[in-house]
Every structure is written in structure tokens, then in C-alpha cells.
Amino acid sequence: MPIAWATAWRTWQMTRRAYPWTYAVGTVLPAALTIALAHLGFHVIGGGAVGDDFAAGSGTTAYLAYIVVGTTAFHFAVRLILWSAKALITEQRQGTLGALLIAPAGRLPYLLGFTGFAVLSSVLEFLTLGLVVAALGITVPVSSVPGALLGALALIAAVFALSVGLGGLMIAAGEAHISQNTVFIMLGLVGGFTFPRDYLPEPVRWFAELLPTTSAMDVLHGSFTGGQSLPELLPRLAVCAALTCAHLFLGLTCLPRAEARAVERTY
Amino acid sequence: MTMTTAIEVRGLRKDFPVREKGILGPRTLKRAVDGLDLDIPRGRVTGLLGLNGAGKTTTIKILATLLRPSAGTVRIDGLDAVADARAVRRRINLIAGGERMVYTRMTGRENLWYFGQLYDVPKADLRRRTGELLDLVGLSGAADTMVERYSRGMTQRLAIARGLVNRPDYLLLDEPTLGLDAPIARDLRRVVADLAAHDGTGVLLTSHYLAEVEELCGHVYVISAGRHLAQGSPAELKAATGSHRTVRLTVTDPTERTRAAADAFGATRETLPDGGELITLRHPGDMAGPLTAAVFEAGGSIGGLEIAEASLEDAILTLAERGEAGLAGPGSGRPDATTIRPGAATAPPEAATAPPEAATVPPGAGTAPSEAAAAGVKGGTP
Ligand SMILES: Nc1ncnc2c1ncn2[C@@H]1O[C@H](COP(=O)(O)OP(=O)(O)OP(=O)(O)O)[C@@H](O)[C@H]1O
Ligand SMILES: [Mg+2]
Numbered sequence: 001m002p003i004a005w006a007t008a009w010r011t012w013q014m015t016r017r018a019y020p021w022t023y024a025v026g027t028v029l030p031a032a033l034t035i036a037l038a039h040l041g042f043h044v045i046g047g048g049a050v051g052d053d054f055a056a057g058s059g060t061t062a063y064l065a066y067i068v069v070g071t072t073a074f075h076f077a078v079r080l081i082l083w084s085a086k087a088l089i090t091e092q093r094q095g096t097l098g099a100l101l102i103a104p105a106g107r108l109p110y111l112l113g114f115t116g117f118a119v120l121s122s123v124l125e126f127l128t129l130g131l132v133v134a135a136l137g138i139t140v141p142v143s144s145v146p147g148a149l150l151g152a153l154a155l156i157a158a159v160f161a162l163s164v165g166l167g168g169l170m171i172a173a174g175e176a177h178i179s180q181n182t183v184f185i186m187l188g189l190v191g192g193f194t195f196p197r198d199y200l201p202e203p204v205r206w207f208a209e210l211l212p213t214t215s216a217m218d219v220l221h222g223s224f225t226g227g228q229s230l231p232e233l234l235p236r237l238a239v240c241a242a243l244t245c246a247h248l249f250l251g252l253t254c255l256p257r258a259e260a261r262a263v264e265r266t267y
Numbered sequence: 268m269t270m271t272t273a274i275e276v277r278g279l280r281k282d283f284p285v286r287e288k289g290i291l292g293p294r295t296l297k298r299a300v301d302g303l304d305l306d307i308p309r310g311r312v313t314g315l316l317g318l319n320g321a322g323k324t325t326t327i328k329i330l331a332t333l334l335r336p337s338a339g340t341v342r343i344d345g346l347d348a349v350a351d352a353r354a355v356r357r358r359i360n361l362i363a364g365g366e367r368m369v370y371t372r373m374t375g376r377e378n379l380w381y382f383g384q385l386y387d388v389p390k391a392d393l394r395r396r397t398g399e400l401l402d403l404v405g406l407s408g409a410a411d412t413m414v415e416r417y418s419r420g421m422t423q424r425l426a427i428a429r430g431l432v433n434r435p436d437y438l439l440l441d442e443p444t445l446g447l448d449a450p451i452a453r454d455l456r457r458v459v460a461d462l463a464a465h466d467g468t469g470v471l472l473t474s475h476y477l478a479e480v481e482e483l484c485g486h487v488y489v490i491s492a493g494r495h496l497a498q499g500s501p502a503e504l505k506a507a508t509g510s511h512r513t514v515r516l517t518v519t520d521p522t523e524r525t526r527a528a529a530d531a532f533g534a535t536r537e538t539l540p541d542g543g544e545l546i547t548l549r550h551p552g553d554m555a556g557p558l559t560a561a562v563f564e565a566g567g568s569i570g571g572l573e574i575a576e577a578s579l580e581d582a583i584l585t586l587a588e589r590g591e592a593g594l595a596g597p598g599s600g601r602p603d604a605t606t607i608r609p610g611a612a613t614a615p616p617e618a619a620t621a622p623p624e625a626a627t628v629p630p631g632a633g634t635a636p637s638e639a640a641a642a643g644v645k646g647g648t649p
Contacts, residue, residue, distance in 0.1 A: 006384035014372040017413070095367030099429065102331050103385035104356040263333045264283060 003105045007113025008120075011083075015121070028125050031075040032132040034194075038067040039136050057196030062225045065140040068133050069224045070194035073217060076122055077159045077193075078184055083118035084111055084163035085180065089170040092262060097171070101259055108252065111167070115160050140224055147223030147233045154219055154240045158212035161244045164251030168258030174265055192217045212243035274330060274437055274469060276305035278339035281325050281493070299325040301493035302339070305471075307437065312463045312470040314484035314501075316477070318587050322493035323473040324363075327441045330471065331361040343437060357386070359437045362430035364445030367422065371415040375406050375425050378414065379432055386433035400428040403458060405451070420447055427455060437469040438462065444476060452479070459483060477579040487579075489586050497586050505577045508585040511549040512577045514558055517570035518544045525567035532558050543570055551577070 042050075042063055050063045058066050087110070091097040100110070133140070142148055166183055170176045187193065190200060190208040197205050197214070208214045218236045222228035281300040286292040300322040307313045315323050328334040330341055332352045341348035343355045362368075369378045376397060383393040401410045404424040414422060423446060430438065440459065444452040460483055462468040474480050480487060481501045489496040489504065497504060514534075518525050521536075521544035529536055534548035546562065548554055555574050563569060 002384055002387075006381055010370070010373065010377070010381050013377065014370065018372055094370065096370055098331075098333060098361070098363070098366055099368040099382070100385070101333055102356055102359070102361055103382065104353050104387065105385040260335055263328065 003109040004113040004116060007110050008117040011114060011117045012121075015117075027075065027079055027122075028128050031071050031126070031129055034071045034075075035064075035068055035129075035132060035138075036136065038071075039064055039138065053198070054196065057198035058221065058225065062141060064136075064138045066221065066225045067194055068138055068140055069220055070192075070217070072126060072129055073155060073220055074188060074191070074193040076126060077155065077187060077213060079122045079125075080115060080118050080156065080159045081163050081166065081180065081183065084115045084160060085166040085170060085183075086176055087111060087114045088167045088259075088262075089174075089176050092171055092174075092266070097259075097262065101263070107255055111160070111164060115156070115163070119156055141227075142224055143227045144223040144230050144233065147219060147228065147230045150230075150237055151216060151219035151223050151233070154216040154237055154244070155213060157244045158216045158240055158247075161212055161247035161251060164248060165254060166251075168251060168255045171262035172258040172265075174262070187211070187213060190214070192221070210243070212240050212247055215240035215243065272309050272344055274305070274307035274471070275342045276303055276307075276326075276330070276339070277342075279303040279305075279326065279329065279336055279341065280338040281322070281329060281334065282337045299493050300329070300336075303488075303490065303493070303495055305488055307469050307471050309436065309469040310463055310467040311485045312459060312472055312483040314480045314487035315471060315473045315490065316480060316487055316583055317490040317496070318583075320492075321490050323490070324441055325493075326490075327361065327363075327439050327471065327473065330437075331359060331439050332356055333361075357433065358435060359439060360430045360433055360435035361439040361441065362427050362443045364423065364442040364447075366426075368426045369414055369422060369429055371422075372413065374411045374413055375401060375417070375428075376410040378425060379428060382429050382432045388433065396432065396434075400431055403431075404428045405454070420451060423447055424451065427458075434466075435468065437471070440470060440472045440474075442474055443472070444474065444479060452476075456483060477583065481579045489583060491587050501579050501582075504586070505579060505582045506551050508582040508589075509551075511551050512553070513575040514546075514548045514550070514555045515571075515573040515575075516546040516548075516555075516558060516562060517572075518546060518562060518567040519570040520568050522566060524565040525562050528561040528565040528567070529558070531561065534558065 054063065088097065088100075091100050162183070166179060170179050173179065190197070190204055191211060191213050192208065197208055200208065215236045219233050219240065222233050222236070223230075279300055280298070280302055282296040282298050284294055285297045286294050303322075303326060305313070305315070305326075315326065317323055325334065329336050330343075330348065332348050332355055335349055343358060346355050346358075348355050369375075370381070373381065379397040379400060380393065383397065388396065398407075401407045404427055406421060406424055406428070409417065409421060414425060417425065427443065438459075443459075444455055447455065456479060459470055459472070463470050463483075470483075472480065472483060485500060486498065487501055487504060488498045497507065499507065516529075516534075517539070518529075519542075521538075525544070526536060529546045529548075532548055532550075532554065534546045537545045537547070539545055546558070548558055555572060559569060559572060
């Protein structure tokens with residue numbers, strides 16, 4: 001996988017040179033604020049207790065721990081999408097898309113390189129979130145460590161699969177802002193990150209089921225605050241794996257067309 | 268393994284969907300390339316000429332597998348450009364003067380390293396090749412400088428090195444010297460000529476600098492509105508369009524004998540205010556010597572001699588205007604470019620008033636065949 005490695009290394013070099021460290025702060029800060037606000041709301045307004053419907057939907061009364069897992073996962077997913085889905089349109093804006101497309105290298109390792117870099121850099125950034133969580137005195141219970149690790153992997157894979165298609169859409173449309181924000185809002189609303197999906201209307205819940213990130217979040221929440229063991233998590237992991245493969249297949253199938261469209265659109 | 272070693276283009280067509288008014292307007296098809304046949308063999312520089320919007324870039328992008336043809340086939344050493352795109356990409360590369368094609372936030376060396384990875388260049392070769400290429404384009408000194416600090420010409424030179432990183436069998440050049448200063452453009456021409464002659468690379472070149480095309484190309488296709496107009500060597504194209512070189516000879520003391528000599532060549536004569544005579548001869552061949560000798564032997568004093576080279580530019584313009592296809596049979600051999608007489612004395616005033624496209628070339632200037640040259644000869648009475 002030399003192309004994935006070379007791409008990750010190249011991205012690291014370019015990022016290191018161009019981004020000030022405040023950029024990392026900028027990505028972690030929203031997540032930290034969300035958690036801090038939830039902390040405030042929970043203790044000051046909610047009186048430190050959760051409603052019965054939340055407990056029933058989320059399987060936990062540890063509201064803040066649920067929020068910590070969900071918020072961290074959401075902002076992590078956003079970071080991965082910003083890197084992986086925007087990789088190709090960034091090439092287009094830099095004037096390097098043509099040079100990339102005429103090379104014989106496959107697009108999958110290229111995009112994996114971006115995601116690999118994004119995962120590593122984001123993990124480093126999000127470790128600082130741990131400090132915020134500790135400072136607020138929130139403890140996050142873990143019921144299944146392998147489940148949590150598999151859930152994290154599942155989330156990365158699911159976001160990657162979504163990013164391939166989204167990246168294609170972006171270069172075909174020549175637009176990143178609307179596409180990415182639509183996806184972020186959609187994920188935040190229906191993806192089961194920071195509140196249980198039981199609050200959502202039935203059709204929306206079914207739509208959410210089509211996103212591979214939804215089952216990945218079930219696994220993550222389940223293995224932290226949900227109190228579930230690995231065998232209990234496996235069915236949702238399987239659903240996530242199947243949906244991830246389906247999305248990846250779709251995305252990779254459509255990508256060449258999107259690339260051709262991107263070249264046709266710009267002249 | 269392969270049947271042919273050439274790029275073969277047959278019946279190539281490309282339609283772009285375009286919307287007339289805004290995003291909701293009716294969708295129509297714009298035909299950019301319309302039934303082209305091209306052969307680009309190894310070891311030759313093939314030119315693709317046409318006015319703005321003729322379809323050159325579109326054609327090159329299809330050959331580079333960037334665009335898909337709407338109809339027709341492109342085969343590269345027998346491989347299909349659409350079905351076998353991956354294999355085709357290993358054998359070709361593209362250098363486009365109008366596009367950046369390198370990363371600004373990396374150094375020159377890092378860029379070549381990264382593209383080397385994309386082309387799967389063996390690790391052992393890549394380091395050496397990167398050095399060689401940087402040397403070739405004169406960027407060794409700036410190899411470890413970030414491209415964003417490069418000048419435009421330096422960036423373009425790096426883009427050229429990028430286009431050679433996989434040692435392509437076929438090199439597609441879309442206005443590669445755009446924005447390069449003269450010495451660098453000349454170096455690039457030398458590299459291209461060398462690649463074709465010594466490495467057997469098949470090169471397809473588009474350029475608006477027709478002198479460049481004339482210097483490099485063994486064969487030229489002329490297209491207009493995506494259609495084939497003409498093809499042949501630059502000399503054949505010039506001959507076929509009746510682009511003649513023009514010889515203008517000034518005789519200071521015209522007599523019946525000098526007039527007869529000029530008439531024998533089919534030249535036209537014109538009396539000048541000072542009593543002299545201007546003899547003008549348009550001919551595909553190099554007639555300056557024989558005409559001058561004949562007039563001189565007829566006792567005429569030569570006041571000035573001026574030769575305007577037939578230019579490929581004239582030929583292309585004529586072709587584009589005529590918009591006609593087909594060419595007469597192969598013409599005469601490539602006319603040698605500039606006739607400069609070693610013994611030329613000081614140029615008379617007439618020679619200074621050169622036609623717009625004529626340039627005064629000093630003897631011994633070993634430049635490319637220039638489009639026009641003027642030289643003066645002063646003869647005495649026998
Ligand atoms: N992506 C596109 N979408 C729609 N029309 C296009 C597209 N690309 C090119 N065209 C049209 O196709 C025709 C051929 O364009 P092309 O760029 O191939 O010309 P060219 O010969 O390279 O011209 P130039 O000498 O200006 O570079 C033009 O009329 C152009 O407007
Ligand atoms: Mg062009």
C-alpha cells in the first residue's frame with residue numbers, strides 16, 4: 001500500500017507547513033464546548049437527573065457520559081469527512097486533479113491515505129478532550145473494551161465509506177460547502193450521536209438505518225454507557241459492516257463518473 | 268504482445284453537455300471534436316494545430332484518459348483508452364502549459380517523489396530519476412524549495428519534470444511552452460526533440476508558436492471546429508496551401524536585358540520612384556540565388572535583396588479560412604529555412620523595411636528556421 005502511505009505522508013507534510021496549531025484548537029473546542037454546555041444544562045437546569053424516556057432510549061442514566069461519547073464521535077466523524085471527502089475537490093482547486101487522474105494509481109489507496117492521516121491527527125487532537133472531560137469530573141463507564149475498539153473502527157470505516165461517495169458528489173457538483181454541511185446536519189440529527197433515535201419520527205428512523213454510521217454509533221454507545229457485552233454488540237456490528245461495504249461499493253462505482261464529470265465541467 | 272506501437276485515433280467525437288441559460292436552461296450538446304482520425308507513432312513529434320476552440324485540448328484530454336470519448340476509439344499500443352485506462356496511463360503522460368499540476372506546499376523534489384509513487388516507479392530508480400529530471404529542467408538548485416516560492420516559469424518547469432517521471436512511451440504536450448521565457452522554451456524543445464529521436468517517444472504537440480511546431484514536428488494535423496482539415500509535414504502543408512516564399516530584388520539600373528531575365532522567372536516588375544525596379548518572385552522553392560544570378564549576369568546592379576520565408580502560420584490561416592479538407596500529394600522536401608549569404612555586404616535601406624513577419628537575422632545566428640529573413644546583397648556591374 002505504498003500509495004496510501006505516500007499520500008498520508010504527503011498530507012502530513014503539507015498540513016504541518018500550512019496549518020497553525022490554532023487549527024487543532026478550533027476543531028477540539030466545539031466538542032469541548034458542547035460537553036461543557038451539556039454539563040451545565042444537566043446540573044443547573046435538569047437538576048442532575050435524566051428523564052425516563054432518555055433512559056429508556058439510551059439504556060443509561062449516565063447522560064453526560066453518553067454526551068461525551070456522542071459528541072466526541074460526531075466531531076471525529078466531521079474531521080474525517082472534512083479530510084477524506086474533500087480530498088479530491090481540494091486537488092481540483094489546487095489545479096492538481098488532472099495530474100492525479102492521469103496517474104495509474106487507484107483511488108482507494110489514495111483516499112485511504114487521507115483517512116489514515118486524518119485518523120492519526122484527529123486522535124492526537126481529541127486526546128486533549130480527555131482533559132476537558134476529566135476537569136468536569138465526568139466518568140465514562142466502559143462495559144466492553146473490545147466492543148469500544150471495534151465500534152471506533154466501525155465508525156471510521158463507515159465515515160470513510162460515506163466520504164467516498166460524498167467526495168465524488170463534491171467534484172461532480174464543483175461544490176463542497178453545501179454538500180458537507182448537509183451531511184453534517186443530517187448526521188447530527190438522525191445519526192444517533194448525541195441523543196437516542198427514539199425521539200425521531202418513524203420514517204426518519206428508517207432513513208437513519210441506511211447510514212452505516214448509525215449502527216456504528218449503536219455499537220459505541222452500547223459498549224460505553226449501554227452496558228452491553230461484545231456478543232450483544234455483534235449484530236449491530238454486522239449491520240454496520242454490510243452497510244459500509246454497500247456504501248463503499250456504490251461510492252467507488254460512481255467515482256469514475258464523478259471524476260469524468262469534474263473534468264468536463266472545468267475548461 | 269501489442270499489435271501496433273502507436274496511438275491510433277479513429278472517428279473520435281466528443282460532445283459536451285452545455286446549458287444555455289443558467290442551470291435551468293435547455294441542455295444542448297456542444298460538439299468539440301467531430302470524427303478525428305490521428306496516428307501518433309513512436310519516435311516522432313506529431314503536431315496538432317488549429318485556431319482557438321478547434322478542439323486540441325479536448326482531443327489531448329481524451330488521449331490522456333481524462334475525458335471519455337462520445338464516439339470513436341483511441342488505442343495506445345493496441346490498448347483501449349477507456350477499457351484499459353489503467354494500463355494506458357502507465358505509458359503516457361501529459362504536460363499542459365495552462366495547468367499547474369504540481370503541489371505548491373511541497374518542494375520540487377517531494378513533488379517528483381510523490382508522483383513517482385503514483386506511477387509506481389521502483390524505489391531504487393526514483394531517487395536517481397528525480398535528480399536527473401530536476402537537473403534536466405534546471406531546478407537542481409531549487410529542489411528543496413517549496414513550490415509556492417517558485418516563479419511561474421519554475422513551476423512550469425517542475426510540471427514538465429512531473430510529466431517525464433514515468434518515462435512515458437507517449438508524451439502529450441498541450442502548449443507546453445506557454446509562459447516560458449525563450450531560453451527555457453528552447454531547452455524544452457531540445458528535450459522533446461531528443462526524446463523522440465533517441466528514446467523513441469511518441470509526442471503529440473499543440474502549440475500556438477508555429478515556429479516551434481515547424482522546428483519539431485515531422486507530421487502535423489490541422490483541425491478546425493473539431494474536424495480534420497489537413498495533414499502533412501510542415502513543408503507539405505505550406506506547399507499545399509500555396510504558401511510561397513517571396514523574393515524581392517531591387518535593380519538600380521534596369522535594362523531590357525534585366526527585364527527579360529526577370530520575366531523568364533515569371534517575376535513581376537514594378538518601377539520605383541528613383542528609377543530603379545523592384546522584381547518580386549513568389550515561388551515554393553529557393554529562387555533567390557538563381558534570380559539574382561540571372562539579373563546580375565544580365566548586367567543589372569543589385570540594390571537590395573529580401574527573402575520572406577513562407578510561414579506555417581500563413582498556411583494554417585489559409586487552411587482555417589478555406590476550411591477545406593484534403594491535400595495534394597506530397598510536396599517537395601522541406602525547404603531550408605533561411606537563406607543568408609555569407610558574403611552579404613551592408614544592407615541597403617530597402618532591406619530595413621521588412622514586411623511585418625520578416626525578421627532580420629544576423630549571419631551565423633543558428634536559430635530555429637525563422638519565418639522570415641531578410642538579407643541584403645549589393646552587386647556591381649560586370
Ligand atoms: N468542458 C467543456 N464543456 C463545454 N464545452 C467545452 C468544454 N471544453 C471545451 N469546450 C468547447 O469545445 C471547443 C474546443 O475546445 P478546446 O479547449 O478543445 O479547444 P482548443 O483547440 O484547445 O483551443 P485553444 O487553442 O484556445 O486552447 C470549444 O468551443 C470549447 O468552448
Ligand atoms: Mg487548448
